Amino acid sequence: MSGGRYSALALLRGALGGQQHWGRAWRSPEPAPSYDVVIIGGGGHGLATAYYLAKVHGIRRVAVVERSWIGGGNTGRNTTIVRSNYRQPQLQRMLDHSLKLWESLSDELNYNVMFSPRGALFLGHSDADMTRLAERGDALVAQGIDAELMDRAAVAKLIPLLDMSPDVHWPVQGGLMQWRGGTARHDAVAWGFARAADRLGVDIIENCEVTGYVRDGERVTGVTTTRGTIAASKVAICVAGNSGHVAGLAGLRLPIESHTLQAYVTEAVKPMIDTVIMSQSLHCYISQSDKGGIVAGGDPDFFPSYAQRGQPLRLEDAIAQALALVPALSRLRMVRCWAGVTDMSFDGSPIIGDTPMDGLYLNGGWCYGGFKATPGSGWLYAHHLATGKPHDLAAPFDLARFAEGRTIDEAGVGPMPQHR
Amino acid sequence: MLLIACPHCGPRAQEEFSYERTTDSVVTTEAAPDAAMTALFTRENPRGVAEEIWRHTYGCRGWMVFRRDRISHAISDIRPLGPEPLA
Numbered sequence: 174m175s176g177g178r179y180s181a182l183a184l185l186r187g188a189l190g191g192q193q194h195w196g197r198a199w200r201s202p203e204p205a206p207s208y209d210v211v212i213i214g215g216g217g218h219g220l221a222t223a224y225y226l227a228k229v230h231g232i233r234r235v236a237v238v239e240r241s242w243i244g245g246g247n248t249g250r251n252t253t254i255v256r257s258n259y260r261q262p263q264l265q266r267m268l269d270h271s272l273k274l275w276e277s278l279s280d281e282l283n284y285n286v287m288f289s290p291r292g293a294l295f296l297g298h299s300d301a302d303m304t305r306l307a308e309r310g311d312a313l314v315a316q317g318i319d320a321e322l323m324d325r326a327a328v329a330k331l332i333p334l335l336d337m338s339p340d341v342h343w344p345v346q347g348g349l350m351q352w353r354g355g356t357a358r359h360d361a362v363a364w365g366f367a368r369a370a371d372r373l374g375v376d377i378i379e380n381c382e383v384t385g386y387v388r389d390g391e392r393v394t395g396v397t398t399t400r401g402t403i404a405a406s407k408v409a410i411c412v413a414g415n416s417g418h419v420a421g422l423a424g425l426r427l428p429i430e431s432h433t434l435q436a437y438v439t440e441a442v443k444p445m446i447d448t449v450i451m452s453q454s455l456h457c458y459i460s461q462s463d464k465g466g467i468v469a470g471g472d473p474d475f476f477p478s479y480a481q482r483g484q485p486l487r488l489e490d491a492i493a494q495a496l497a498l499v500p501a502l503s504r505l506r507m508v509r510c511w512a513g514v515t516d517m518s519f520d521g522s523p524i525i526g527d528t529p530m531d532g533l534y535l536n537g538g539w540c541y542g543g544f545k546a547t548p549g550s551g552w553l554y555a556h557h558l559a560t561g562k563p564h565d566l567a568a569p570f571d572l573a574r575f576a577e578g579r580t581i582d583e584a585g586v587g588p589m590p591q592h593r
Numbered sequence: 594m595l596l597i598a599c600p601h602c603g604p605r606a607q608e609e610f611s612y613e614r615t616t617d618s619v620v621t622t623e624a625a626p627d628a629a630m631t632a633l634f635t636r637e638n639p640r641g642v643a644e645e646i647w648r649h650t651y652g653c654r655g656w657m658v659f660r661r662d663r664i665s666h667a668i669s670d671i672r673p674l675g676p677e678p679l680a
């Protein structure tokens with residue numbers, strides 16, 4: 174009954190038979206000889222792209238080709254923070270479009286992605302922080318995006334476990350809240366998109382690594398893989414941390430460097446932090462999963478790596494920052510830590526659209542912030558692949574912007590990903 | 594990695610060092626606009642060995658060049674980097 178709708182009734186019926194009746198949620202097909210679109214990479218972004226290609230544009234001869242298992246990359250490794258309260262208007266508009274898709278995603282996919290708009294709060298620790306947060310809040314409200322500046326007392330009431338002492342290194346003076354922000358269940362996002370895309374006819378091909386391209390002159394007409402050659406009218410790169418490597422197979426050099434980012438989770442406890450905590454001055458973000466674990470992360474490792482394994486030092490920094498903000502966390506045991514390879518672009522913003530090669534497209538450079546964009550990124554990439562033209566919201570994020578001096582640099586850092 | 598053998602100070606903790614960029618992405622003042630743009634904004638970003646410029650920032654502050662495997666983090670061919678242009 175793999176195609177069935179998930180419902181309370183099906184769950185009840187299953188209870189009688191020990192829930193043994195659930196079948197596979199998506200097929201495991203052999204690759205066909207050719208497709209209209211081959212998407213390289215079965216993370217959330219690749220799967221969402223396939224889903225919207227089939228659903229919105231009626232393009233169903235689509236394959237998602239994944240090197241290992243779907244969702245095993247950054248989709249399954251991130252701290253799941255979803256928000257749209259960025260600084261640059263292009264990012265605000267693009268990410269708020271994505272946030273609106275999140276708001277109805279579980280219904281859309283008939284799969285509970287556990288999107289939980291519990292609020293995403295940036296703490297301010299100084300007058301300068303508060304001024305910047307107030308400016309950002311005003312800019313957001315001008316774009317029609319929700320933002321609420323909170324004073325010290327309001328923050329203390331919202332998160333009673335915060336250290337509110339005035340004489341600490343990072344005193345809390347207030348914060349900027351986006352109530353529509355929150356978290357979601359990362360695996361469910363991959364599985365939900367996979368199941369829904371599969372039902373529309375998309376082939377999801379796992380354990381299949383793309384090793385090169387088939388070319389007709391300057392045009393890309395397919396991919397070579399560990400499971401044979403697959404022809405395609407369009408080939409769509411969507412491989413996050415491996416963007417440089419996979420584009421490199423076509424001889425392209427991107428404004429992207431791959432860096433490591435780590436995160437960790439504690440043992441599960443009763444609800445103690447019911448909003449997402451971030452900071453204007455610290456690179457530290459804390460939330461509590463629905464299972465009860467405290468999920469947190471910090472800075473990337475500051476040098477290029479594909480190791481998917483981080484330095485203990487950076488983890489120590491991240492933990493020290495979390496303990497400084499919420500001292501009660503020191504009583505918890507850390508149960509896991511892990512790392513992902515992030516595609517750090519040279520202005521900190523994503524790249525969506527054409528490459529210099531005909532038939533080859535790119536969606537990457539999401540740095541350490543692309544989970545929140547999963548549905549939106551898929552929507553915009555699908556639009557580009559189907560129509561041959563960028564969606565208005567994606568147009569500023571073309572690859573040509575670097576050569577043309579139109580970078581969208583949220584942090585104002587320039588082409589130095591290790592300082593981002 | 595963990596220890597990096599500074600050509601001036603010998604083996605020191607990795608935390609004292611900082612990554613700068615790859616040797617092929619140094620922009621010179623003489624570079625033509627196209628070449629400068631390529632050096633600034635494109636990288637080979639290999640899933641393998643790259644030649645990188647690092648600095649012993651929290652030590653002698655000297656610059657160096659080495660080859661580093663971006664999967665295993667193994668470092669080889671460390672040499673100091675002086676004011677003369679890169680070979």
Ligand SMILES: Cc1cc2nc3c(=O)[nH]c(=O)nc-3n(C[C@H](O)[C@H](O)[C@H](O)COP(=O)(O)OP(=O)(O)OC[C@H]3O[C@@H](n4cnc5c(N)ncnc54)[C@H](O)[C@@H]3O)c2cc1C
Nearest residue numbers: 214216218240246247248251252254383513542543544545
């Ligand atoms: C520790 C950590 C914390 C993060 N926290 C957040 C957060 O709180 N909020 C947020 O918005 N973002 C966060 N991010 C960023 C976010 O996870 C990524 O930007 C996003 O998941 C990337 O898109 P994706 O899901 O499609 O990538 P992935 O899930 O990495 O998918 C890419 C896929 O491509 C496959 N692939 C690679 N090479 C090939 C090949 N040659 N052939 C076939 N397949 C290939 C990989 O196996 C992988 O499955 C975080 C990232 C990390 C690492």
Ligand SMILES: [Zn+2]
Nearest residue numbers: 599602649653
């Ligand atoms: Zn030294």
